[in-house]
Amino acid sequence: MDRSFEPTNPEDVLxxxxxxxxxxxxxGSETYRAEEAAVAVATALGGAEAECYATPTGxxxxxxxxxxxxxxxxxxxxxxxxxxxxxxLVDELARDLAAGRKDYEAASASHERIExxxxxxxxxxxxxxxxxxxxFTLLFGGAWNDALVxxxxxxLVSRLPPxxxxxxxxxxxSNIVAGAAATLFCLAAHRLGLAANVDATTIGVLMLLVPGIxxxxxxxxxxxxxxxxxxxxxxxxxxxxxxxxxxxxAAYWIGRTVAGGxxx
Amino acid sequence: MMAFLPPxxxxxxxxxxxxxxxxxxxxxxxxxxxxxxxxxxxxxxxxGIAAPLxxxxxxxxxxxxxxxxxxxxxxxxxxxxxxxxxxxxIACGIIPLVPGGGMYFTMLEYxxxxxxxxxxxxxxTLLTAGAIAVGLSVSxxxxxxxxLRRIGARIGRR
Numbered sequence: 001m002d003r004s005f006e007p008t009n010p011e012d013v014l015x016x017x018x019x020x021x022x023x024x025x026x027x028g029s030e031t032y033r034a035e036e037a038a039v040a041v042a043t044a045l046g047g048a049e050a051e052c053y054a055t056p057t058g059x060x061x062x063x064x065x066x067x068x069x070x071x072x073x074x075x076x077x078x079x080x081x082x083x084x085x086x087x088x089l090v091d092e093l094a095r096d097l098a099a100g101r102k103d104y105e106a107a108s109a110s111h112e113r114i115e116x117x118x119x120x121x122x123x124x125x126x127x128x129x130x131x132x133x134x135x136f137t138l139l140f141g142g143a144w145n146d147a148l149v150x151x152x153x154x155x156l157v158s159r160l161p162p163x164x165x166x167x168x169x170x171x172x173x174s175n176i177v178a179g180a181a182a183t184l185f186c187l188a189a190h191r192l193g194l195a196a197n198v199d200a201t202t203i204g205v206l207m208l209l210v211p212g213i214x215x216x217x218x219x220x221x222x223x224x225x226x227x228x229x230x231x232x233x234x235x236x237x238x239x240x241x242x243x244x245x246x247x248x249x250a251a252y253w254i255g256r257t258v259a260g261g262x263x264x
Numbered sequence: 265m266m267a268f269l270p271p272x273x274x275x276x277x278x279x280x281x282x283x284x285x286x287x288x289x290x291x292x293x294x295x296x297x298x299x300x301x302x303x304x305x306x307x308x309x310x311x312g313i314a315a316p317l318x319x320x321x322x323x324x325x326x327x328x329x330x331x332x333x334x335x336x337x338x339x340x341x342x343x344x345x346x347x348x349x350x351x352x353x354i355a356c357g358i359i360p361l362v363p364g365g366g367m368y369f370t371m372l373e374y375x376x377x378x379x380x381x382x383x384x385x386x387x388x389t390l391l392t393a394g395a396i397a398v399g400l401s402v403s404x405x406x407x408x409x410x411x412l413r414r415i416g417a418r419i420g421r422r
Contacts, residue, residue: 082293132288212362219397
């Protein structure tokens with residue numbers, strides 16, 4: 001397809017570039033990928049010079065348009081949840097634009113499609129959480145009955161953070177509740193004789209909450225030179241790990257002392 | 265039930281559980297289609313590398329360092345073939361290595377009043393998380409040096 005040199009409105013280009021970076025950051029991509037995508041979109045659609053500065057909580061873009069003026073925009077990133085397919089689609093869009101395979105109209109259309117890309121349904125994501133928790137329990141040396149308990153707890157616990165996010169409760173609080181719920185569920189099942197290996201069962205469920213990706217991304221961002229983003233992600237990961245530990249520890253303490261020794 | 269099966273079954277089963285757990289997480293992370301299968305293979309690969317290293321007396325951090333290098337190189341190759349970001353396969357593949365157990369035992373020992381054990385487990389956990397990230401960075405640098413992207417793209421074009 002030949003590149004049409006019909007000048008695109010600089011404001012539209014800026015909005016598209018900002019949305020590309022925002023979607024990437026919301027979906028859990030690396031910081032450098034979001035910055036590169038925004039710059040690629042802006043330059044491909046007629047910016048003389050573009051710069052993007054992204055952190056996990058916000059993105060700033062400025063570019064000199066074909067009209068010779070400098071435009072800029074700030075986008076705040078408030079919610080973050082892993083959406084790997086969106087990362088792949090925006091990455092593809094940015095590469096298509098850079099290679100001249102798409103013009104503004106086509107890019108705008110696929111941007112609309114990515115923005116409306118559906119989340120997975122409650123049934124499927126609960127099932128996936130159950131499978132994740134159950135198979136991790138088997139992996140950590142649990143038996144079949146432990147895995148079934150972990151799967152039930154996993155399906156339940158995976159619904160808690162979204163339900164609390166809907167009520168505008170902070171992540172810190174929902175992590176405490178989720179960590180406590182996971183631990184209490186497993187201790188109660190152990191007490192009832194349903195799960196023998198309480199450690200493997202609880203770890204299997206907690207794997208759903210542990211900020212493993214956040215920690216590695218924090219270190220990888222820092223190594224890649226995105227120092228502010230790396231430190232911010234590290235703080236986020238540390239806070240979630242602390243909250244989950246507080247919740248799980250409190251539940252464990254309740255199980256040990258108040259309920260008369262759920263653990264023998 | 266494991267006792268009735270030959271000893272070779274145990275490591276194979278572990279890799280299978282790792283793969284299936286990874287699929288669960290890949291679905292939660294909104295990966296789609298073939299990516300789910302490729303992510304599961306990455307998870308099994310990581311566990312398959314880490315488990316024997318742990319078993320032969322290596323520390324958890326060293327096992328995770330080598331395993332995450334393996335996952336990283338696998339992810340770069342698959343990413344080049346599929347023309348998609350490597351981070352899709354990395355994010356899912358490292359899930360079985362994430363030290364969730366370390367965090368749990370840090371908390372457990374602290375609640376039991378064993379501060380010293382708690383701190384030493386916390387340190388080991390942090391080291392493991394760092395080792396995973398370092399392993400991924402090393403494999404990223406290696407894949408650039410060895411031009412894995414180009415090799416993968418050539419395979420993808422066939």
